[in-house]
Amino acid sequence: MNHTQQRDRLRAVLAGSKCVSPARVYDALSARVAEAVGYEIGLLAGSGVAATTLAAPDLAVHTITEYADQIRRIMRVAKLSLFVDGDNGYGNALNVMRTVEEFEHAGVSGLSIEDTVAPLAFGQAEDEQRLVSIEESAGKMCAAVAARSDPSLVIAARTPALKIEGIEGTLARVKKYAAAGVDAIFVIGPDKVEQLQAIHAATKLPLIVGAFHGTLTREQMAACGVRILHQGHLAIAATVRALRETYSHLFNGGAPADLNSKIASPQQMEQLINAETYRQWLREYMR
């Protein structure tokens, strides 16, 4: 399955009638585990890249190019479609274009560009979100769409405007971004079904939802046009817990064999690292 086919599969989900959740992945191996479990869509977030490659918080200290390098490592081997959080495009509209260009080349299936100020402005609190103007944001969305080479690549406009400008401001932004040609609207922080219904009424585009604080079923979500619902960062935290337990056991003198029931089997590991494929190549080309 090549990158265009992976993009088309993501498009099919967005064009469908169900609401699904992607697997949070963060490196090549985690993506392989997710697809072994059955996932067809993975999600890579800036916070995950920052945590695992820089051991840094989500404060935009990573660069487009090192982010793209991590995407490439994943997509070199992953069969799942990968949706990536492209933050605000790391600067102005030209930087948005470079983000789209590099992420597309790295093999991403879809990405979102957000209408927020980032990195933090002088004096801005860490937990405060600020929006850039609707005109500037629309320009960035247009730039993102124009920078795409493969028409199958999904570009989503992401906004946390609900909490900052309320539903009116959000609707104005959604309409403007839809007019810019994006493929989906990514709404952060809704907490009422009426919000989703209003956004769904305002645009024909499929919705992606993150940080949802409500109690809708997936069917109710789907009825509001939501095709992708993001869940939290559990994968990395689960990894960390497993690492802590493993390291603690060994550091305190525990025997490696005691951990046998807590680790993946050799067969699982072999499958994840494509051992049989490599063996076949050895047989075909090296004897």
Place this chain on the structure above:
Amino acid sequence: MNHTQQRDRLRAVLAGSKCVSPARVYDALSARVAEAVGYEIGLLAGSGVAATTLAAPDLAVHTITEYADQIRRIMRVAKLSLFVDGDNGYGNALNVMRTVEEFEHAGVSGLSIEDTVAPLAFGQAEDEQRLVSIEESAGKMCAAVAARSDPSLVIAARTPALKIEGIEGTLARVKKYAAAGVDAIFVIGPDKVEQLQAIHAATKLPLIVGAFHGTLTREQMAACGVRILHQGHLAIAATVRALRETYSHLFNGGAPADLNSKIASPQQMEQLINAETYRQWLREYMR
């Protein structure tokens, strides 16, 4: 703690009287977890880099430079000393020199160069190990030592000769490599205390042991001159198991909240990603 200090701490372990085991780490975050548990020394192996960054088996398809990039990501943030498996130096003596140069620049505390044929030769079986001649290997060890800029960097000569050439061949190699100026001898696959004793008698250098199939205590190991004992690849397999369970739960419709007892706490995550340090920087330089 800078790279030279990290190297000196590794040297102190090698010059000491105990036998310790390093934590197997594979990315920046796993290294941070290991040091949070108390580890002072980490180990990064080519097999781990291949598995997590390429989803590939340990067949030398990764390059020196992408290996160095992973080391750099780890050492940018890690306080632990990192020992790295440098395989056979990825080519001839000039490639050994480039390996030492790039790994040192990336911040490694110590690395080993092995006297094996790699990548697999035409017709060589996947599980067959072949040694290069003692003269060629000694030249590579001399080259490794000469390529070092920081005299604190530890260079170990690694050999699996015990299984291939027996104790006599191994002792000849160990003496030759010691004469080349390496700082430690890394023996793979011993299964008898007499082997370790003979090697210990043949050189004053500290020993590192991997793939040990015996039943010595750490004190007995230490009495044979062994300062570092490698344990298996448990960390990555533990990670994979945790990922499988997390992904399976969510893929099958399980609630994220059900996983709360299986993940690291927000406080632990914050500590690992240096959140408080970044917050202090925000306070000092951005308001």
Place this chain on the structure above:
Amino acid sequence: MNHTQQRDRLRAVLAGSKCVSPARVYDALSARVAEAVGYEIGLLAGSGVAATTLAAPDLAVHTITEYADQIRRIMRVAKLSLFVDGDNGYGNALNVMRTVEEFEHAGVSGLSIEDTVAPLAFGQAEDEQRLVSIEESAGKMCAAVAARSDPSLVIAARTPALKIEGIEGTLARVKKYAAAGVDAIFVIGPDKVEQLQAIHAATKLPLIVGAFHGTLTREQMAACGVRILHQGHLAIAATVRALRETYSHLFNGGAPADLNSKIASPQQMEQLINAETYRQWLREYMR
């Protein structure tokens, strides 16, 4: 023009009836100059990458991945088709596959895999070339072909066998490599038209020729099936001379203005760095 189209243009040259020479390029800017002059095909050699990025001789100390990074920098902006010297694939057949994979991803239009021993073996003289066996070489050519994703990517088998095994050995190799499915035969060091005629008679594949020491016209070359003739490394040496003169002038106190007649005009520089395109983006997306 996308990468597949660039590959198809290279294929059209190979399928044509003329013998052309590519421009030797080494970075993004030199490729832009070459295409501004009219070149449709560029050539990037390992020796050029080693010289300009590592200031090292052509001894295989660079890695596949840093080579691919340089290719990517060029192909991000170049419209010309790029043929790349892939040396011997940097290891065994698995490394050949990785070379093809990474170079293809970086955007290369075609590459050659050579049947030589590299890096230098222990005891091998710097100017001595050694061939690997015909069986092993054929396996590498099969692996290269299998590793290709885009069927338009050109894969050439390169051999300097004429000087080592003479015409008989060369013909045997050419036939074997053609049977492996390569798209072209790249012959190094012919000095007689009869050699080219014999190779042309032995295979229907188009020929690429390097290090030719004879006096054939392009028409005569073309009649022997030669479609691409490599000329020497003049571009880098011309660059160095220009740099030496510029630096010497200024270092010795010369006025910058004295150099005006020896540098590209601001208009030429603007065209090379796509200044007008960026300006148009600023107008469209940022006001």
Place this chain on the structure above:
Amino acid sequence: MNHTQQRDRLRAVLAGSKCVSPARVYDALSARVAEAVGYEIGLLAGSGVAATTLAAPDLAVHTITEYADQIRRIMRVAKLSLFVDGDNGYGNALNVMRTVEEFEHAGVSGLSIEDTVAPLAFGQAEDEQRLVSIEESAGKMCAAVAARSDPSLVIAARTPALKIEGIEGTLARVKKYAAAGVDAIFVIGPDKVEQLQAIHAATKLPLIVGAFHGTLTREQMAACGVRILHQGHLAIAATVRALRETYSHLFNGGAPADLNSKIASPQQMEQLINAETYRQWLREYMR
């Protein structure tokens, strides 16, 4: 000569009494040419990196990490001290810290952080420069100083304030940046000796000057405290002209041999790529 010694040499120039100009370099090979000519200090600018690696104008579309990669390629082999234009640190104070960290690790001897808005703000004209507030700028300078590991690394505060805020605003900024702990003041665009004298009187720090539009001698410059005077981007433009002439000649059917008088000699090329050093390694470690 290691990186700290290279930094100390740059510091010696700043602490001296002369006004010198560095060589504009842009890749490993150009740096080797500059030092062969006699230069002890090189200058790498964002515009040069953008032009040669991205074929893009100086609009901040390159990232910190790819800039650092280019610095590393240069400093892996260069003996000269390298001063780098760090633009505005590519974001906020945290990004400034990352810039200093990555550039220092890559081996830079000194770098400047500018107090301008970059990348271009929405609606900002391409040739318009905007300053960030003095408070925010001072925070970034403090952050840059704090992010340094090697105390020998030179950090300069760069400002084009003369044209925007006049001499009064400039002096206020210079004093504030000096108080932040930077090692030098980098003034862009002065055109009168009185401006330099006023700045020199306001701070004890050495001055660096760029885009000077006046007619001072070097001795007069030095008397105003100027230790480094930047000249234009001639090296790249000279390279481009040489490439155009070489490519045009060959493209139009000219013989390679006709260019012999316009290229560096094989002996010069060998010296630049350290051929003799590699040969010595081959002799010592591979036979």
